[in-house]
Structure formats: C-alpha cells, structure tokens
Amino acid sequence: MMIRVAWYYYKDNLTQNEIANLLDISRAKVVRLLEKARGEGIVQFHIKGHDRNCLEIEEEFKSVFAVKDAFIIPSPHKEKEISSSLSRAASQYLQNKLHENDIIGLGWGRAISKTVDFLSMEPSRNISVVTLTGGVNYYLQSRRSQDGGMENFQEIHVIPAPFLASTEEMADSFLLEPSIKDILDLASLSKFNVVGIGGVYPDATIIQEEKMTVNELTFIKQQQAVGDVLGQFYDKNGRILDLPHHKRLIGTPLSKLKNAKNVIAVAGGKKKVEAIYGALKGEYVHIMITDEETAKSLLEMEVQTRNGLHSGI
Numbered sequence: 001m002m003i004r005v006a007w008y009y010y011k012d013n014l015t016q017n018e019i020a021n022l023l024d025i026s027r028a029k030v031v032r033l034l035e036k037a038r039g040e041g042i043v044q045f046h047i048k049g050h051d052r053n054c055l056e057i058e059e060e061f062k063s064v065f066a067v068k069d070a071f072i073i074p075s076p077h078k079e080k081e082i083s084s085s086l087s088r089a090a091s092q093y094l095q096n097k098l099h100e101n102d103i104i105g106l107g108w109g110r111a112i113s114k115t116v117d118f119l120s121m122e123p124s125r126n127i128s129v130v131t132l133t134g135g136v137n138y139y140l141q142s143r144r145s146q147d148g149g150m151e152n153f154q155e156i157h158v159i160p161a162p163f164l165a166s167t168e169e170m171a172d173s174f175l176l177e178p179s180i181k182d183i184l185d186l187a188s189l190s191k192f193n194v195v196g197i198g199g200v201y202p203d204a205t206i207i208q209e210e211k212m213t214v215n216e217l218t219f220i221k222q223q224q225a226v227g228d229v230l231g232q233f234y235d236k237n238g239r240i241l242d243l244p245h246h247k248r249l250i251g252t253p254l255s256k257l258k259n260a261k262n263v264i265a266v267a268g269g270k271k272k273v274e275a276i277y278g279a280l281k282g283e284y285v286h287i288m289i290t291d292e293e294t295a296k297s298l299l300e301m302e303v304q305t306r307n308g309l310h311s312g313i
Helices: 002-011 016-023 027-039 052-065 079-097 110-118 136-144 168-176 178-187 214-222 244-248 270-281 292-310
Strands: 069-073 103-106 128-131 192-196 227-229 232-234 263-266 287-291
Touching: 002 016, 002 027, 016 027, 052 069, 052 292, 069 079, 069 292, 079 110, 079 192, 079 263, 079 287, 110 192, 110 263, 128 178, 168 178, 168 244, 227 270, 232 244, 270 287, 270 292, 287 292
Parallel strands: 069 287, 103 128, 103 192, 192 263, 263 287
Antiparallel strands: 227 232
16 A cells, blocks of 8 residues: 555655545545655655755865765765765665676675665666675674665675684684685675775774774774774775784775775765775775765865875974
8 A cells, every 4th residue: 555655646646635535545644654655765765966066076076086986965964864864875876876687795884784775676686785794693684674675685695704703713714614705706796895984983883783892992093093994994094904803804805895896985974084084095995975074074184184295294
C-alpha cells in the first residue's frame, strides 16, 4: 500500500485526495504512508540543481588538491547532521556513476554505513560489494540494520577476519589465508572504493566502535597523528606513521588504496579538517565528498601552508 501510494503521488502526479478516493482510504492515511515512504528510503530525492558557490568551490578544490572530482554540498545548520547529509550526497553520487555489474569497495564508519543505507538500486543492476577491512560483525550488523542497505547488493564479499588481530603473528596468519587473500585481491577490482576519514579525538568512531581504547588513541596522537583511513594513521602531511597497531590490521593497506580506482572519501565537520587535509596531502583520496564550510577550511589551510613554506617557516 505504501509503495502504491508513493507511486501514484510521485510518478502519476495524483493528488492526495485522488489517491484516497482511488484506494478507498482516508487522506490522513495517504499523508502518513507518504511520510513513512520517505522515512524508510523508499522515496528519495536527487537535487539536480547545485549551489553556484559550491560549484565554484568544487572547481577550486579540484585544482588545489589535484583530485579527480569533488562533490561539495551546503553545510547543514546543525553540526550533528553533517554525517547524514554527506551520506545522502555520497549515495546520490554513486547512483549516478554506477553501471551494471560494478563492484564497490567499502570501508567502515558511520558515514559509510549511512551511504549504503541511502543507496537505492534495482537488483537487475547486479552491483556487488567487497569490504576493505576485516570486522565481520560490523558489516553483518550493517546488513541486518534494515530492509535495503547491504541487501541492495547482488553479492557481498566480507573479509572473514577481525578488524584488528590480537598479535602481529595472528595478523600474518590471517593474511596468508587463501579466503582472505582472494577477497583482498577482489577489492583491487572495485570500480569505486568508499571510505571514511577518522579524526583523533575521544569520541571518534574508532573508539565508539571499540576498535581501539582511548589510551591507545592518546598514544597515537602523541606520535603526531591527525587522522586515519581504514584504521591506518598518518600525520598532517599524509605520511603513514610507524605504529605497532598497523601491524595487527587486517585489510587493504593505504599504499595499495592510493593506487586503487576512484577512492571516494565521505567526511566533513570542524573536528575532521586536519584529518581530511592529511588524507588529501597523502593522496589517498581521488574524489572528495564534503560540505562547504569544511572545504573552505581545507582551502584556507592549504593557503597558510604554502605561505609558510614560501616565507621559510
């Protein structure tokens, strides 16, 4: 009934009263069903127009940071809404770019989970997904979160290992397993690789997901870390840090991600500016999806860096 109501309203352009009469239900029920359809992602909106200022910033951003593409959206009024807004933008970007039988490489994090949830694709497109890190429980929980989401994909290839092994020896053993090597090899065939960028602060996703303790993150911050991609930390210039933690990770190394196809980073917000800047300087990102205020901050940071270099600081 919900899908029927949504179809009549958005596709056939019937009024709410006409739909109520056609289906012999009240107009109030029609309104409730339309709201439910939007809330559950059955009805989604793609904005074809684009803010002129954002377009200008996109062009400058691509030039300054030498990225293949940028999708910059107006900053939401509330900082807490930024993850959801960027995820919707990322899902729209992907839906416009994906073709039949494509493979998507997936990182982890709240923005990535929401991006998957917002995706709406016909099963006939045969889009498959492969995970870029270990963490079976995380990806399976995302799959069970609601109808849609991971269920949109034709095939789901999950690395059968934890995100972080208990020892270096254990990590080496996992990486030698044929089933894990096969999936890591498959990841190299992904047409798009979607990753989040983590900051180095107490309420970072890597802490909330219990992949690391606050004490461990504090130690990493003391080593001049500004952020991470796929659990691998780097400094403000994008140089990967030599950390014991990295030797226990199961997943795609940043050195390989850097040479992968179309790495899309979905991140924004004041607290992540340094982390995003480091990822851009390390050239781990080919396509940036962020908001206007974050993009401006990143451009200003680059200007300050260049001025500092020119003045010999």
